[in-house]
Amino acid sequence: MRFIADVQNHSILAVGSLAFDTIDTPAGKADKVLGGSANYFSVAASFYAPVNVIGVVGEDFPQDHLAWLSTRRIDVSGVQVAKGKTFHWVGTYDNRMNEAKTLSTALNVFEHFDPRLAPEHKKSPYLFLANIDPVLQQSVLDQAASNHLVACDSMNFWITGKPDELKKTLRRVDILSINEGEAQLLSGSKNMVEASHKIRALGPSVVIIKRGEYGAMLCTPKGLFIAPAFPTPTVIDPTGAGDTFAGGFMGFLAEAGAHRDMAHQNPDQWETLLRRAMLAGCTMASFTVEDFSLERLKRLNSHELVERGNQLMQMITV
Amino acid sequence: MRFIADVQNHSILAVGSLAFDTIDTPAGKADKVLGGSANYFSVAASFYAPVNVIGVVGEDFPQDHLAWLSTRRIDVSGVQVAKGKTFHWVGTYDNRMNEAKTLSTALNVFEHFDPRLAPEHKKSPYLFLANIDPVLQQSVLDQAASNHLVACDSMNFWITGKPDELKKTLRRVDILSINEGEAQLLSGSKNMVEASHKIRALGPSVVIIKRGEYGAMLCTPKGLFIAPAFPTPTVIDPTGAGDTFAGGFMGFLAEAGAHRDMAHQNPDQWETLLRRAMLAGCTMASFTVEDFSLERLKRLNSHELVERGNQLMQMITV
Numbered sequence: 001m002r003f004i005a006d007v008q009n010h011s012i013l014a015v016g017s018l019a020f021d022t023i024d025t026p027a028g029k030a031d032k033v034l035g036g037s038a039n040y041f042s043v044a045a046s047f048y049a050p051v052n053v054i055g056v057v058g059e060d061f062p063q064d065h066l067a068w069l070s071t072r073r074i075d076v077s078g079v080q081v082a083k084g085k086t087f088h089w090v091g092t093y094d095n096r097m098n099e100a101k102t103l104s105t106a107l108n109v110f111e112h113f114d115p116r117l118a119p120e121h122k123k124s125p126y127l128f129l130a131n132i133d134p135v136l137q138q139s140v141l142d143q144a145a146s147n148h149l150v151a152c153d154s155m156n157f158w159i160t161g162k163p164d165e166l167k168k169t170l171r172r173v174d175i176l177s178i179n180e181g182e183a184q185l186l187s188g189s190k191n192m193v194e195a196s197h198k199i200r201a202l203g204p205s206v207v208i209i210k211r212g213e214y215g216a217m218l219c220t221p222k223g224l225f226i227a228p229a230f231p232t233p234t235v236i237d238p239t240g241a242g243d244t245f246a247g248g249f250m251g252f253l254a255e256a257g258a259h260r261d262m263a264h265q266n267p268d269q270w271e272t273l274l275r276r277a278m279l280a281g282c283t284m285a286s287f288t289v290e291d292f293s294l295e296r297l298k299r300l301n302s303h304e305l306v307e308r309g310n311q312l313m314q315m316i317t318v
Numbered sequence: 319m320r321f322i323a324d325v326q327n328h329s330i331l332a333v334g335s336l337a338f339d340t341i342d343t344p345a346g347k348a349d350k351v352l353g354g355s356a357n358y359f360s361v362a363a364s365f366y367a368p369v370n371v372i373g374v375v376g377e378d379f380p381q382d383h384l385a386w387l388s389t390r391r392i393d394v395s396g397v398q399v400a401k402g403k404t405f406h407w408v409g410t411y412d413n414r415m416n417e418a419k420t421l422s423t424a425l426n427v428f429e430h431f432d433p434r435l436a437p438e439h440k441k442s443p444y445l446f447l448a449n450i451d452p453v454l455q456q457s458v459l460d461q462a463a464s465n466h467l468v469a470c471d472s473m474n475f476w477i478t479g480k481p482d483e484l485k486k487t488l489r490r491v492d493i494l495s496i497n498e499g500e501a502q503l504l505s506g507s508k509n510m511v512e513a514s515h516k517i518r519a520l521g522p523s524v525v526i527i528k529r530g531e532y533g534a535m536l537c538t539p540k541g542l543f544i545a546p547a548f549p550t551p552t553v554i555d556p557t558g559a560g561d562t563f564a565g566g567f568m569g570f571l572a573e574a575g576a577h578r579d580m581a582h583q584n585p586d587q588w589e590t591l592l593r594r595a596m597l598a599g600c601t602m603a604s605f606t607v608e609d610f611s612l613e614r615l616k617r618l619n620s621h622e623l624v625e626r627g628n629q630l631m632q633m634i635t636v
Contacts, residue, residue, distance in 0.1 A: 095508065193549045193550070194551050211532065214529065214532040215544075223632065225633055225636075226533075228544035231544070233509050233512050276636055314541065315541070315544050316544060317593075318631070
């Protein structure tokens with residue numbers, strides 16, 4: 001199953017935000033805790049593969065956290081420390097905890113984020129473009145080698161605000177992960193089967209439609225695969241679930257040595273890896289929601305991860 | 319797999335409503351079309367096993383429909399025709415089509431429904447108590463033989479209106495199917511894992527939590543099984559989806575010769591049958607939503623049913 005032997009060659013490059021979050025959920029509140037898409041993604045992916053992070057933080061961002069990331073085979077040399085304050089998101093969740101409502105967003109240093117790839121970053125065969133301005137996503141793609149396996153995320157803000165730029169990005173990515181509301185907005189279809197066909201026609205051969213507490217749906221040339229979320233009894237804060245899903249998903253593909261040519265050379269193997277990666281992503285996300293910020297992921301060990309992955313597999317086995 | 323040889327012995331007794339529905343969905347409107355829980359359940363179950371229906375209709379109910387049911391190994395001799403009008407439900411669905419909003423309910427002859435089992439009905443080894451007054455559900459249980467495999471449904475109206483009577487019913491049933499909102503109301507838990515434990519403690523050893531367009535979750539002594547809904551691109555009217563899910567589920571168990579002792583005698587086989595029955599239920603429900611009333615089920619043939627069942631299985635296979 002493994003095509004790639006050395007560690008360097010299965011590293012993942014992740015570009016996105018490192019942030020402070022202030023969150024109010026039915027289970028409690030957290031004030032100015034660590035968050036951000038690239039932060040969540042990297043910690044999750046690092047259970048499977050080495051990660052290089054590209055992002056920007058302000059002078060108020062705790063150096064301790066960057067140091068901690070470094071202890072987990074996450075290379076933070078691409079995280080710029082800029083004059084000013086770190087990106088700060090304030091959000092709340094209703095009783096169902098399925099969708100975040102943004103109360104305020106202070107972009108701060110993130111407003112002038114200009115991702116720059118060092119030569120060693122360009123070698124990562126896996127690239128994750130978290131939910132940032134599609135113009136920046138393209139800038140990263142311009143800098144990166146062309147044989148990356150590229151996954152990307154987006155959101156309503158860019159779908160409505162920069163639809164043409166987003167479509168340019170989509171033509172250049174292999175995998176798009178997006179939630180149901182975003183899929184509807186992007187495709188104009190309420191029906192997720194229809195939406196997935198329309199979005200695949202925009203470029204990504206693989207579309208993952210995230211369904212919150214219900215899991216995620218994988219749409220490929222081979223058809224659909226539906227992965228349930230692991231039904232954890234402890235749901236504290238859904239923030240970061242989508243990014244840790246992506247981290248588990250890409251991490252799994254990287255560890256397994258998946259590559260973009262596989263889709264043509266061995267489509268059955270590619271499909272199997274994608275399906276297993278879906279379950280890895282769902283398993284990872286189910287830990288994230290069990291506490292605020294990265295707390296649960298910090299306590300997570302690989303034994304628990306494997307055990308829950310097996311449990312989830314049992315829950316879909318007839 | 320089959321324990322029971324003759325046709326009589328795998329028939330299902332279904333007690334519930336036959337009704338007129340007036341429905342408004344984002345996909346269209348239907349005025350005074352055929353509906354009712356026992357009606358939907360019976361048509362669905364009849365793809366797998368013979369069904370006896372107990373219900374009541376008014377003088378305005380089309381005899382043609384009862385005659386049509388009879389052509390499908392559905393025995394309608396237990397359907398009373400009473401002086402007056404048939405039960406009439408008026409409802410609407412919002413854009414997500416996940417939850418019905420009742421605009422009006424005219425119980426009419428259903429208000430004085432008093433289910434009476436003829437001797438031949440008492441022999442059915444499978445009993446489905448659709449969503450009716452729990453006092454009537456108990457009356458049916460009193461009349462029936464004690465070795466039935468009993469499944470039942472309920473709703474918010476009875477959970478809040480007759481909680482003690484409903485709990486008496488629950489102590490006497492093997493399987494409860496209920497949707498997420500109802501499970502929360504009945505258990506006091508927002509979390510469906512917690513809710514399922516609490517509801518199982520009330521009596522039913524098997525609890526099925528219906529998740530609308532996301533499928534259903536099976537909760538048994540062995541753990542959880544999560545079945546996705548078949549993602550059909552054509553969603554016209556979700557009315558009857560839950561009852562046809564139950565019909566496919568019970569029909570499958572009846573055809574397979576499942577019986578309540580199996581839970582103790584052969585728990586692995588019992589679990590496997592329950593899981594397959596979940597997929598049969600989800601498959602059946604996905605046809606129901608493709609048209610108003612029973613129209614899609616009327617056009618459904620067993621080839622399509624098997625094909626879609628196989629497709630659904632593919633969508634959960636890693």
